[in-house]
C-alpha cells in the first residue's frame with residue numbers, strides 16, 4: 001500500500017528552481033532514506049509534503065490525499081521532526097511535548113513517560129536552557145509519543161550523542177515493526193544504511209538515483225585485494241576494472257558490480273591464494289554521485305537556474 | 306585589559322553601520338524633515354505676532370501642558386518659542402524610540418538569534434559588540450543633533466538663530482543618547498529582545514508621564530524625567546545648555562553601568578533568575594489560541610497596566626484643567642467655540658484619538674507576533690501537526706481584536722476614574738467609555754490591515770507600523786498645521802466620531818467595522834494560500 005507518493009513535484013522560488021520533477025514512493029512499513037548534498041532540496045521537499053510550501057507543479061499525496069488541500073487531516077496521522085528545532089524560550093520541555101501531542105490529537109501518555117526516560121530529558125527545564133541535542137530530543141519525543149502512521153524526519157539526529165542516536169534508531173525500528181512508514185532525510189550514511197529499505201539520492205533539485213540498497217549497490221564497485229599463484233596481466237585490460245595497484249605480492253583494485261563474474265573467472269584460472277573483498281558502502285555510492293556527473297560540484301548551491 | 310575587552314570595536318562599528326545603512330538614514334532624515342517642515346509651515350500659518358499670541362493663549366492650559374510640555378516665552382511667542390514648546394518634546398520621544406530600536410536590534414536580538422555567539426567566537430573583546438552598539442547609538446544621535454541644528458538655522462527663520470538651533474538639535478541628541486544607554490541596560494536585565502524593547506519603552510513612557518504630571522502640578526517631579534531636563538533648556542528663549550549637557554553626561558554614566566552588567570553576565574543569560582517550571586502543560590496551553598496567549602501573557606499584562614496608568618495620568622490632568630477653568634471665567638468664554646460644551650469636553654476627542662492610537666500598538670504587536678513566530682521557524686511545529694492555518698492565524702486575530710478592545714477600555718477606565726477623583730463636577734464614566742469605544746472600529750481597521758498583509762503580502766507587514774505613525778502625525782499635527790482634509794482622511798482614526806462633542810455617526814462606525822472585519826477575513830483566507838517560511 002502506498003503511503004506517500006509524489007509525481008513530478010516541482011517548486012520554484014521566483015526564477016530559481018529548487019525542485020525539479022521529484023518522484024518518490026513510500027509504502028506501508030517502509031523506511032525511505034532521503035540523502036543528498038547541502039542545498040539539494042531535501043528540506044524543501046519535506047516542507048512541500050507538510051503543506052507548508054505550495055508546489056509550483058506536480059502532485060504529492062499522503063495516505064492517498066492531497067498534501068496541500070487535506071493538510072490538517074493528514075497531519076493527524078503524521079509526525080514530523082525538523083533538523084533545527086526552535087522552541088519557545090519561556091515554556092518548559094514538558095509543556096512543549098504536551099502541546100505538540102495534543103495538537104496532533106492522538107496522545108499516548110505512557111509512551112511519553114517512557115520516551116522521556118529513555119532519552120534522559122529533564123522536562124521541567126525551560127527550553128531557553130536546553131542544549132541543541134536536548135531541543136532535538138523534545139521534537140523526537142513528541143513525534144514518537146503520538147501514534148502516527150507516517151514519520152517525516154528531517155535530519156532528526158543532528159546534535160544527538162551516539163548513545164541517544166542508538167535510542168533514536170531503536171524508535172525507528174519499533175515504528176517500522178509496528179507497520180509504520182518513515183521518510184528519513186539524513187547526512188549520517190551509516191544511519192541510513194542501517195535503517196532504510198529504500199534510498200533516494202537528490203542532487204540540485206533532481207532525484208538522480210532511487211531504489212533499494214541492494215539495487216543501488218549493484219550500481220557500484222566492490223573493492224578487491226587478491227594474491228594469485230600466476231600473474232594476471234590480462235586484468236589491466238578488462239572491462240569494469242578500476243584503480244589497479246600492485247603491491248609486492250598482490251593486486252588491489254575496484255571492479256564494477258556487474259563485471260564481477262568475468263573478473264573472478266580470470267582470477268581463479270590463475271590460482272587464487274588469498275582474496276579479500278569489501279562491499280561497497282553507501283558512502284562510496286554517495287561520493288560517486290557527489291562528484292560523478294562531471295560538472296564541478298559547487299558546495300551548497302543546489303537546483304537548476 | 307580594557308583594550309582586550311573592546312578589541313576590534315572599530316570593525317564591529319563599521320559592520321553595524323553597514324547592516325543599518327538604510328535604516329539609520331531613514332530615521333535621521335524622517336525626524337529632521339518633520340522638524341524642518343513644521344518650522345517652515347509655522348511661518349506661513351502664523352505669520353503675524355498677533356496670530357501667534359492667540360495661539361499662545363489657547364496653548365496656555367494644563368491639558369496642553371501635559372501633552373506638549375511647559376511653554377517658555379509665551380508672552381512673546383516667537384516662531385522659535387513655538388517650535389520649542391509644541392514640537393521639541395514629542396520629537397524627542399520619537400528620537401527615543403529610534404534609539405531603543407537601534408540598540409535592541411544590535412544587542413539582545415542578535416544574542417537571541419545566536420548571531421552574537423558567532424561574533425564572540427571571533428577574536429573580538431567581550432565588551433566589543435555592546436561598545437560598538439553604544440558608539441553607533443551615540444554617533445547617530447550626534448549626527449542627528451548637528452543635522453537638525455544646522456538645518457534649522459539654515460532655514461533662516463527670524464528668532465531661530467544658530468545657537469538656539471544647535472541647542473534644539475542637541476536636545477534631541479542628548480535625549481537619544483539617554484535612551485541608547487537605557488536600552489543598553491535593559492538588554493542586560495531582560496533575557497530577550499521583546500523584553501528589552503518593552504522595558505525601555507516603559508521607561509520612555511514613564512519619563513513622559515512623570516514630566517506631564519510634574520509640569521502640570523508645578524512640583525519638582527519633572528526633574529525626575531530626562532524629557533523634563535531637555536525641555537527645561539528653554540530653547541530659543543533662554544538657551545540653557547547645562548540641562549542638555551547634564552542629560553548627555555548621565556547617558557554616558559548609564560552606558561558605563563551597562564558595560565559593567567554586560568561584563569558580569571553570561572551570554573544568553575539575563576539578571577532574572579531561572580526556576581524549574583512545570584513538567585506538564587496546563588489545559589489552557591493546549592491549543593494554538595492558548596499558546597498564543599501564553600507567549601504574550603507578560604507583554605499584554607504590562608501593556609494593560611500601562612494603558613490604565615496612561616488614562617489615569619491624563620485623567621488627573623483634567624482636574625487641573627477644571628480648576629484652571631474655574632479661575633478664568635473670561636477665558637472660559639473665549640475658549641468655548643462649540644456651544645454647550647466645556648473645554649474639557651472639547652478636549653476629550655483629541656485625547657481619545659491619541660489614546661486610541663497608543664492602544665493600537667499592543668494590539669498590532671499581538672498580531673505581528675505571528676510573523677515573529679514564523680520567522681523563528683516555530684509555526685512549523687503547529688502546521689506540521691493537525692493545526693489548520695485558520696486555527697493558528699484565527700487565534701492571533703482573536704487575541705489582537707480582544708487586546709485592542711481591552712486596552713482601550715482600560716485607558717478609558719483609568720481616565721474616567723482619575724477624572725472623577727479630581728473634578729468638581731465629574732463627567733460620568735460612561736461618557737469617557739463611549740468616547741473611547743467610538744475609536745474602536747478605527748483601531749480594528751489597523752489590525753484588519755495587518756491580517757490582510759500577512760495573508761497576501763507577508764514580507765511587507767511592517768508597513769502597518771508606518772501607517773500607524775502616519776495616522777499619529779496627521780492627527781497630532783493636522784490641526785496645528787492645518788493639513789488638507791484629504792490627507793487626514795487617509796487615516797481610519799479621522800473617520801471616527803469625536804464624542805461627546807460630535808454626534809455619533811453610526812453609518813461611519815459600522816462601515817469601519819465592516820472594513821476591519823472584511824480585511825481580517827480576507828487576510829485569513831489569503832493566509833491559507835501562501836508559503837510559510839517555517
Ligand SMILES: Nc1ncnc2c1ncn2[C@@H]1O[C@H](COP(=O)(O)OP(=O)(O)OP(=O)(O)O)[C@@H](O)[C@H]1O
Pocket residue numbers: 013016018036037038039040041042043044045300301302303
Ligand atoms: N524560501 C526560499 N527562497 C529561495 N530559495 C530557497 C528558499 N528555500 C530554499 N531555497 C533554496 O532551495 C534549495 C534547497 O534547499 P533545502 O533547504 O531544501 O536543502 P537541503 O537539501 O535540505 O539542504 P541541507 O542538507 O543543507 O539541509 C537551496 O538552494 C536553497 O537555497
Ligand SMILES: [Mg+2]
Pocket residue numbers: 042043044083154
Ligand atoms: Mg535541510
